[in-house]
Amino acid sequence: MTDTRRHFPATGRSWSELQAEIRARSAKDVAWKDGRSPVFVFRNDQKTYEVGRDAFFECFSENALGRLRAFHGIGSMEKDVLDFGLDLFRAPAGAGAAFTSGGSESIFIAVKAARDAYRARTGADRGTALNIVVPITVHPAFDKAANGMDLEMRRAPLREDRRVDVEAMAELIDERTILLVGSAPCFPHGVIDPIGELSDLALAEGIWLHVDACVGGWIAPFFTRNGRPTPDFDFHFPGVRSLSADLHKFGFCPKPASTVFYRDKADLDRATFKADAWPSGSFSTATLAGTRPGGAVAGAWAVLNYLGEEGYRDAARRLAAMVDRYCAGIEAIEGLELWAQPDVSIINFGSKSLNILAVADRMVERGWLPGLTKAPRGMHAMLSMLHDGQACEDYLRDLRASVEEVRLHPEMTSKLEAVY
Template identity: 40%
Template sequence: MQFPEKGLAEADIWLEMEAARKGDVDWRGGRLPGFYVHFANDDVDRIGKMALEKFHATNALGLGAFPSIRKFESEVVDWALSLFHANGGAGSITSGGTESIFIAMKTAREWAKANRPEVTKPKMVISKSAHPAFDKAAKYLGLEVVRIEPRTDFKTDIDALVAAIDEQTIIMVGSAPQFTVGVFDQIDELAEIAASRNIWFHTDACVGGFLAPFAEQNGFPIPPWDFRVKGVKSISADLHKYGFTPKGASIVAFSDAEDSKYQVFDFDNWSRGRYLTHTFAGTRTGANIAASWAVMRFLGNEGYRKIAEQIWQVRDKLIKLIPEIDGLFIYGKPELTVMSYGSKTLDVSDIAAGLSSKGWYTVAPSPNPPAINLGILSLAFGEVVDTYLADLAEVVDELKSGDRSYDRSAIGSYGTQ
C-alpha cells in the first residue's frame, strides 16, 4: 500500500478509525475474560485518559525539561517500594512487564560481573511456568536459561531446580503468581537458596504486584513474595495490570538502592557527549508515568482495597461455580485472581470454540496442562460473569450431548500476533 499523497480531513480520520475498530473485541462489555485489558471502573479509566492527554507531549528522557514527570516517577516508585515493604530500595517505571524483567536481568548480569567474576557463561535457572520474557531478556543479554518442569501443584520443583544450579548460575526467579494456573512459587525458600549461593533472586510480580498488597490488607492469605522475604533482590510489578493504569507502565524495583548502579546504561563515547538511561528506551513517553501517578493518587490505598474486594467476589464465584459444571475442574489452588480450568471428558479447544461462538473472546487453550485460562483482569467481566457461567454450562451440555460442534477457527490468539 502506497503512502497517500493527500491528507484526510479530521472528520474522515475519525470515521475511518471508528470503522477500523468495529471488529475489535468488546472489552468494555466484559467479553474478554482473562486477557489483554485490565479495567477497574469508568472513573479510573477517565482519570488515566485525561492524564495521558494532558502530558502527551512530555518525554521522560528529559526529566530536567519535565520536572513534573520526575516528580510523578519518583513518587510512584516510592509508593510501589512502600507497598512492597522495601527498606529503602530504588526503582524505575518501564514500558511493561517485559521491559521490567529485562532491566532486572540486565542489572543481575552486571551485578554478577562485579560480584561473581569467576562466572564466564552466566545462567539462570527458572521454573517452566515463568513468563517467556525471561528467555527474551536472556537472548538479548547472552544468558543461558535452564527451565525446570514444575511440580504437579504447578509450583517450582525445588529439588530439581537445586540439582540444575551450577557454578555458572547467577539468577533464580519465582512468580507471584505465575500466569495461567495462578499459583505463587515458593519465593521464601527459593530466595533463601539463592542468597546462600550468592545468586540474584527476582520475584516476577507482574501480575500480583499491585493486587496482592491490597488483598493481603483485606485479610486474604497471600504467600510471601515481596521485599519482606530476605534474598529478594528485584521485583517486576505491572502498573498496567492491577495498578489499572493505561498500558505501557510497569515497575522494576530493587531492594538495595546500591544495585541500581548496575541498571543504567552509561555511555560517554558519542559526539554529543554523555548519554545515560535507566531503562531500555531512549525517548520514553512521560504520559504513561503521569497517568500512573494520576490513577494511583486518585484511588489511594483505600480505593485499591475496594477494587481488590470486588475482584475477590468474582474470583470466589468462579472458583465455586466452575467445578459445579459437569466434568469441569480448576487446576491447582489459584492464590490470586488468575486461574485455569480443564475438563475430564471434553477437549478444551471445543469448549473454547463454543465460548467464542457465544461472543466471548477466548484465546487458544494452554497445552500443558490442557486448560482455558481465566482471570478477573477486568471488573467489566465481573459485570457479566453470570452470563459467562451460563454460556459455559450450555457449551458443555451441547458438546456432551453431541448436538453441536463449534468452529475452532473462531478461537483467539495470545502472544502469537
C-alpha cells in the first residue's frame, strides 16, 4: 500500500508561492464560473459578489460568538439581518431568530427545539422513541438531525405535481410525532410543498411545522412581489412554527450564512444551548457552532443593504426570465420533458424515450458537472446568474447535441449515479 500521507511542512513558504499553488491546485476544478456546476455556487452579479466579499474581509477576524461582549458592530449587523428576515417572512411580534453557518445547522437546531418542546409539553423522557414526518424530498439535513437525536424519519410520498401528499403525511403521524416538515422549494424537483395544508394539519394535530426555505426563502417573496406568484410558505400560515432560509444561496451572500426563525422567542430559547458547569462560567449559543465568522455577518448585512428590495426584485426578475429560457429550451428538445414546473429556480427534467443518464454522460464529456435525480431519473440544476447568458446558450446547445447522440445510439449506457 502506498503511503499518501504528506508530512508536516518543515519550513515556511512565501505567500506568492502558496497563492500560485492554490491556483494550480484549483486549475482542474469544474468551470463553475462559466456556469458548469449545477449546484454549490450562487451568484447575482459581479458587484453584489464584490460587496459581499469586501464586507467579509472588513470583519475577517471578528468572531460572531463574541458579538454581545466584544464585537458590537457584528452584534448590531446580525440583529439587522435577522430583523430583515422576520419582516420578509411576516413573523409576528415576539418571534425569535438566529444566524447560522448553513441550512444543515439551521435545520438541526430547529429539530432540536421541536424535540425539546415536545418533551416539555408531554413530559416524555429521553428513552421515549420519537419521530418526524417529512416529504420524501426533504434535504438529508433532516436525516442528519434525526440520526443525531435518535429520531425516526417517516417519509411521505408526493402528489402528481411532486408536492408532498398531505393526506399521506397525516397517516404517518402518531402521538410520538414531534415535527412536520415542508420545503420551499424541495431540492430534487424545485417545487414548494402545500404549506397552507401542512399548516392546517399541524394546527389540527398540535404538532410543530418547520418550513425548509433554505433554497427559496430569501428570493421567492420577490418573485411574488414582481407579479410572478410563488406559493406562500411563511409565518403568514398560523401553523408554521419555524423556518430556515439560507443567505448563502439565493440571498447571494458569502458563505457560510443561513438564518432560522421561530414564531415564538420561547422556541429560540429551546434551541439555545446553555451550560455553566465548567470553571469559565456561563456559555450559551442558539447555534451548533461556537466560534462563527464575523465576516459572514458583515457580508450578509452589506449584501442585503446593497440590494434592498429593489435589487432583490431585479435579481428575481432576471432569475425568472432565465429559468423560463432553460425550460423553453429543454421542452423544445424532442424526447425531453420537465418532471415538475419550477416554482423558483431549480429545474428537473428527464425522458420517457431516451436514457437520460446516457445524455448526462455526454454532457460530462462536454465539460458539465451533471446534476441528477434518481426517482424519477432525471437531470437537475439549481440555477443562479452564473448560469445565465452564454452559459444558458452553451448548456442548451450541448444538451441538444447530447440528446441527438443518444437518439442515434440508443445502445449507449452510463455508469453515472445521482450524487449531491
